[in-house]
Amino acid sequence: MKRHHRPDQGSRFLIDIRPETAGWKYLSFKVARLAPGEPLEADTAGEEVIIVPLAGRGKVSFGGQPHELARKDLFREVPDIVYLPPRTRYKAEAVEPFEIAIGGAPAEGRLPARLIRREQIATATRGEANVKRGVSTLADSDELTERLTVYEIHTPSGNWSSFPPHRHDTRDNSSYHEETYYYRFLPEEGFALQRLYTRDTELDVAIPVQHGDLVLIHEGYHPVVKAPGTNAYYLNFLAGDVRKISAVNDPKYDWVAKDWQGNPIEIPPKAG
Secondary structure: OOEEOOOOOOOOEEEEEOHHHHOOOOOEEEEEEEOOOOOEEEEOOOEEEEEEEEEEEEEEEEOOEEEEEEEOOOOOOOOOEEEEOOOOEEEEEEOOOEEEEEEEEEOOOOOOOEEEOHHHOEEEEEOOHHHOEEEEEEEOOOOOOOOOEEEEEEEOOOOEEOOOOEEOEOHHHOOEEEEEEEEEEEOOOOEEEEEEEOOOOOOEEEEEEEOOOEEEEOOOEOOEEEOOOOEEEEEEEEEEOOOOOOOEEOOOOHHHHHOOOOOOOOOOOOOO
C-alpha cells in the first residue's frame, strides 16, 4: 500500500510505477502528460499494455498506423482505448495537450494490437442509495487481454464505492490480484478516504486521497468514500496470478449488497 503525489511539473510522467518500485510482481502503471510536438516513443517489451486517454487529443501509432484518441470530459465520456501485446513499438503524440494512462503486465503475446472502440465498452450502474456508482468495463475477458483487467469507476458526490468491501489477496480463497486506484476529482479540490484493512492482520489504515493521487492495493479490503461535493473518477488496472478475478466480500458487510439502503435511521425531530 503506497500513495504517490505527482512529480515535478517539468516531468513528462505524472506517475511512473513498476513492479520493482511497487514491491509487487506484475503491474506497471504510468500517467503521461504530452505537449504538442512532444512524442513519447516506447516498446512494450515483455508486457501487454493498455493505453487510456484521460484528457485532450492525440495519436497513438503502432504497426505503421496512427490511431486518434481524444477525451473532452473524463466524467461524462467513455473513451476509445488501445491494446498492445508484448514486443510492440509505439509512439504517442499530442495534437493538443494530451494526458494518457499506460498500464501493463507480463504476457506471452497471444493477442493482436488493436484499437478498442467505445462502442465495445460495457457500462453499468452498481449499487443504490449512497453506494451508487457507474462502472465502465474497459477490459475484462480472455478475448481482450492475457492478464490485465481494467475498469473506470465514476462515483457521485458523497457516495461510497468498492463496496461491499472486498479483497483479492489469496486469503479466504480469493485470487491474487494487484490493483491501482488512480484518482481524479470534480472539482479538483475534492477529496476521498480509502480504508485498507484485513481483520486477520494488523493492517487498518485510512488514506486521504487528492486529485491525481495513486493508491496501490496488494492486500486487504479497500472501500472508498467521497466527500460531499466531490465527484470522483478512478482508474483500476489489475493483474495477478490468473486473469479472472475471484474477490471475496467482507462477511460483516456482505448484506449491504442485498439492501443498498443500509437500514438508515430517521433523523430525530428537534425537541419542543
